């Protein structure tokens with residue numbers, strides 16, 4: 114029997130039980146997520162549940178789609194949507210055989226020894242997680258109207274009983290700086306653009322308010338639609354790996370809350386994802402391409418979206434993704450800005466991207482938290498001059514040295530970034546034939562799928578197999594990542610597809626075998642180590658091909674109190690910027706971004722056809738204004 118969410122129980126009610134499954138019981142009643150567990154604890158299920166009040170500043174529910182934009186020939190759902198009345202009838206349990214049973218079947222993302230109240234769990238809390246001392250002096254900057262004050266503890270925010278229990282299970286003792294500021298802002302219903310260092314807990318910063326908001330929301334009557342589902346929150350991210358990771362995290366945070374999280378990403382068979390969606394979805398985590406597919410098939414409608422979060426938002430709005438994001442946000446039935454709540458997060462926010470992003474936001478707050486995790490002394494940054502021809506032997510020297518430092522016979526995890534997919538394959542091959550256990554991850558490894566059982570021998574007992582035991586295929590990319598994380602192949606050669614967001618514990622060393630063209634990409638890449646207050650090492654191979662990066666790299670290293678070699682300073686002084694992206698996008702010395710609205714040009718340049726860009730030039734390129742933003746000569750490493 115299928116598990117379900119409250120969302121579809123209401124749809125089923127409107128259907129009179131005649132929706133897609135055919136076998137749905139009739140007239141289920143709506144039970145808000147925050148009350149479902151009470152029913153689970155033997156409260157009479159027939160009682161009409163009292164919804165908790167929304168936060169005072171919460172938004173009104175959305176009353177209808179904007180301007181009738183809908184794709185894919187999906188039929189406009191029948192009447193009665195957008196904040197309708199409370200469902201009566203026989204109770205939540207009717208549709209799927211009962212929330213109790215549904216809850217019992219909810220996979221425990223914390224594993225078997227999950228005792229949230231145990232002494233041991235509490236003691237352990239003190240020893241894991243973020244090194245908070247590293248965060249004491251972090252500079253924080255906020256701008257916007259009436260910024261809600263930060264909180265110092267999770268207890269100071271009423272996130273709800275279930276979420277609080279899950280925070281404890283995650284062993285989060287206190288909020289990180291970005292969480293301290295972002296959560297109250299989001300709970301107050303405000304739109305947010307948040308720029309905080311890599312590895313500093315941004316995922317929880319946007320997940321907590323969304324989950325808490327859905328748990329507390331008053332009943333929203335969902336429209337009915339043939340096989341169409343109506344998520345209340347949408348979290349978009351640029352890669353499937355990151356979407357999967359956010360999904361896993363969100364499932365932990367939402368455990369036993371009744372809020373159902375589903376993920377949809379490309380490069381994997383859609384059937385399984387459709388089946389998951391049909392079981393109900395409150396929070397949809399997705400990559401843009403697969404979401405567009407689902408919208409075109411009319412299997413997902415965005416008309417009930419109350420929360421929209423873009424992770425790696427600057428990446429999501431750059432040249433590669435911006436058209437798709439605009440389509441999703443502006444040309445579907447998603448409620449307009451000001452009606453939905455929009456949250457954008459990244460470690461870097463170049464001003465030209467901020468300008469684009471402001472189209473999606475309403476009266477937003479800009480939050481910048483200094484880059485402790487990515488570019489202070491938590492990560493020791495080294496840069497070495499290495500000619501192209503010498504890179505491989507130099508890499509081998511580094512890896513040999515590292516082998517000597519292995520713990521318990523296990524080599525430390527090393528992430529090696531290269532520029533192209535071909536380069537990744539070639540380097541992986543070369544490392545392997547030279548006796549280094551390496552694997553690779555890049556955008557071309559998407560179509561190759563293997564039957565799970567072929568790999569069962571190698572991946573016994575890994576959560577990957579567990580997670581996929583129902584699915585026929587496992588992605589090669591997923592396997593590579595899993596093999597790296599588990600230490601089976603402690604060297605991962607990657608393109609920028611792995612540069613952002615991936616939270617891989619124990620990455621000791623990030624090597625920029627090929628430096629990126631963009632300093633922000635460098636920030637994200639090195640941020641795969643030194644996460645959550647831990648220390649890490651980042652080594653970059655620099656040569657004359659990287660001259661344009663010399664100055665921003667030297668500046669970044671200086672800001673982070675790193676030793677900058679004289680030869681790099683000489684390169685930096687020789688090379689002029691020439692208007693490229695590599696001028697520090699943020700403009701602030703200690704932040705990955707500063708609010709572009711503070712620039713005097715903001716008030717002058719944004720009307721009419723041309724816009725004053727970050728570099729002071731004027732761009733008129735209609736669809737986007739990237740002025741020197743990407744290097745056209747380099748093949749994309751992304752999906």
Ligand SMILES: Nc1ncnc2c1ncn2[C@@H]1O[C@H](COP(=O)(O)OP(=O)(O)OP(=O)(O)O)[C@@H](O)[C@H]1O
Pocket residue numbers: 241242243284285286287288289292309310311312313314315316317459460613614615616640644645
């Ligand atoms: N309050 C907290 N206490 C302890 N650990 C935390 C806390 N919040 C988050 N973490 C942990 O910190 C790590 C990094 O978090 P997360 O992946 O959300 O970082 P991020 O800011 O999104 O990084 P990136 O910019 O690279 O995407 C994760 O392992 C997460 O579980």
